[in-house]
Amino acid sequence: MDARRRRAGWDPRLAQIATLGALLVYGSTALAFEIEPGQVAAVLATVLATQWMAQRWKGVPGFDPRSPLISGLSLCLLLRASAWPWAVATAVVAIASKFVLRVRGKHVFNPTNFGLVAMIGASDQVWVSPGQWGSLALFAFGVVCAGVLVVSRASRADLTVAFLACHAILLFGRALWLGDPWTIPLHQLQSGALLVFAFFMISDPKTTPNSRRGRLVYAALVAGLAGAIRFGLHEPNALLWALVACAPAVPLLDRLLPGPAYAWPGTPDPTPASKGDPHAFPTHAQLPAGTRVLPARP
């Protein structure tokens, strides 16, 4: 119990920032991602500036750079653009979506996910290169380990594990049906882009169902839809589209399978409600009676 309490103040976002930063360095050196330092700087500056301005606009006091930094680093890892203004625009859309698209005090979409999908849909100047990670088993292993740490502390490991399991079952099931060798689904699973999605995007505690059962249903929903989009519509970024399409189901799942809302441990909620704003975040004090704020698990 003591250990649990001690760690309650430990913010998993710091580990996420460190992991994503390390991935960015690894990707741009060993994997030849061709991410321009100027674009990285522009995206990170934009997410921070957008967060700050949106907080001013919503009348939210204080400024916490951690969440927008995670969104910005994820964008840097996944986003490719023909010119840096497109990357900056994507960063603005990502962070702004967090403040504009809200239901019952939670933002609906993972900001990185929404920014990417909105800009890919609106323009042919923005894209994601899912194949650039290669399938180096060792690399995959490293990301899994780092990711497991981050997710377990953010208490959303169940969603990541459930999603990966559903995804793998689909891929192996399809190979079984087609009579394909196992090397094909194994190749499809050894993808850095998949692991980044599973560990850093779908598991975003602010945009996932509150209850465990809700999260398991959600994981199956996203994996199933992604499979349909990938193999039915032949869309290479099926995971991103599936997550955006499923995100609006989260408020519904929360209603059907209620559970305690999530708050980052050890920190006051970064965006307390401004009076009279029905879409604002609730503060801890404003949460319904009986709501338990989960500590990060050891």
Added chain:
Amino acid sequence: MPSLRMRSFLLALGFCLLGPEAAPAFCGFYVARADAKLFNDSSRVVLVRDGDRTVLTMANDFRGDPREFAMVIPVPTRIEREQIHVAEPALVDHLDAYTAPRLVEYFDGDPCLRPYPLAEQSLDAARKSAAPGEAGRRARSLGVTIEASYTVGEYDILILSAKRSRGLLRWLRENDYRIPDGAEPVVRSYLKQGMRFFVARVNLAEQERLGARFLRPLQVAYESPKFMLPIRLGTVNADGPQDLVLYALTRTGRVETTNYRTLKLPSDAELPLFVKGEFERFYRDMFAEQVRRESMRAVFLEYAWDMAWCDPCAADPLSPAELRELGVFWLEGGVAKGGRAPNVFVTRLHVRYDAEHFPEDLRFQETGDRTNFQGRYVLRHPWSGPMACAEGERYRRELAQRLERQATTLASLTGWDPTEIRARLGLDGEGSSDPEPWWRRLWTP
């Protein structure tokens, strides 16, 4: 009747080079290029795509008895007669030459003159690729549907669909197609994914009538969301890895693989002058070395450029008429003043593949990236005239260092023996030749 050799798909290898983007105004002289025919067991495919509309042009280097030739390719849709065409081989050869990795050379000027002018001297340019009636009934009894049967140019073409892979393979074998063992699961997988099979063999009478000496490239136009090339059939029982060179023509920008890494080949390297006489060997070995370094798990970009120009040009850009012939369907009324085609971006990808390292078919996406890249290798001829000045001294010293650099680069790119390279350059066994004492120029600038 002789058995037909099955040339199942068809994406062959090539070499790739990628160049840095936006090469500054270039003032070297184009010397030579390394075309895709350097590689054995290679296929060349031109893939024109915009939206879901796709035109595939498949060139083959088949040089044997035309009766032995047959081609079996999975295609995503039913194909009508008008969707099939035969192109002239020169078209693909031209595109290959335009996008080929290139060797260029510079001539150093007199170091005693400032600024160094580049002597302009041009070197030689580069050297210059049946079944109606009874058969249909038999096919039906095996669960095979001959959806269509056409004669196009010198080819007889069948579009086959089937309920079961075994029936299809049995039908093909009964019709003298030599299908490798182990093809059945792959064919079954394609059939379950709703693919048809496009089967072509040579119609000898037509070939004779047309006087065609080579088998011309076959073209197929279709509309499908599947942006992919089927390579799996070609890896069944393949005798070692194969090469595929893909030339993608798109409207927006560069094409890349989505299920394998796409990497730029090293480019813009300065090489020893002797490479001029063996550029093809250099390129072949460099490609092999890069494939080895990436554990044969990458697709290499050799060229990415706006079709309206080139710099330096290994061959002129393709004319709008040639592009239309290759299937670029969005050109109508869009030809620029200089007779060049706007909005056509060419990507040249080169992959060496086998079943172990490339278990899945190649899948692609078009990106918004219009950054230029080319495989470009540089020779620099030293100044050989008189140099009676302090600058000349410095130039001579830099020359020795330059040779060292070139030797190291060449060894690293190709895996060639450094000792041998150094011997050919007249360099000493180990360190740099004639190292200057550090103090010699301490007080004499």
